[in-house]
Amino acid sequence: AQSVSQHNHHVILSEAASLELGCNYSYGGTVNLFWYVQYPGQHLQLLLKYFSGDPLVKGIKGFEAEFIKSKFSFNLRKPSVQWSDTAEYFCAVNSLNTDKLIFGTGTRLQVFP
Amino acid sequence: DAMVIQNPRYQVTQFGKPVTLSCSQTLNHNVMYWYQQKSSQAPKLLFHYYDKDFNNEADTPDNFQSRRPNTSFCFLDIRSPGLGDAAMYLCATSREVGVAGQFQNIQYFGAGTRLSVL
Secondary structure (H helix, E strand, O other): OEEEEEOOOOOEEEEEEEEOEEEEOOOOOOOOEEEEEOOOOOOOOOEEEEEOOOEEEOOHHOOEEEHHHHEEEEEEEEEEHHHHHOOEEEEEEOOOOOOEEEEOOOOEEEEEE | OOEEEEEEEEEEOOOOOEEEEEEEEOOOEEEEEEEEEOOOOOOOOEEEEOEEEEOOOOOOOOOOEEEEOOOOEEEEOOOOOHHHEEEEEEEEEEEEEEEOEEEEEEEOOOOOOOEEEE
């Protein structure tokens, strides 16, 4: 069965610090990969996605993620975080054969001014 | 403008009293999903509709039912809520898009309904 692991459960950073959130998945076939963000009191929003092509994908608000197939990873990065990036971040995967998303348990990011 | 709308945002019910949560969409997507999300946990898929075809997850309790009367609306019925059913319930929609010979499927989420069971 597919699964998604996010090893960082809670990350605390100061503004302007660099961010990297880990995401690993287990599935041997071709996958689509997503990062969703959930700001306090708001709905899940798509941050970025990877379907095919360039493994380095850029999303909204300066976020990017790199798909490394050999490591089954899709880590999220941002060079310089802002206080407004405080949110919960979820990595998700689906295989090409299914409409279903498998989510990781999420990483709570707190950014202090 | 909200594209996936869930009502109500907060719902309080009593132990064992049936409750219905609603979801509507303006995206005309053919797939609709219901997730349960408990505190500090990943959203867990309960079931989804592919057009009118209902797909139940194997571990979704019988206590949870769903209806989709038309493309725009989908309902989650909890027949006899227990204390363990208190959670955030998320509705999502998607539509497969063919790009360069590959189907791409992006899910769009509503704001959720937080259910409390007293």
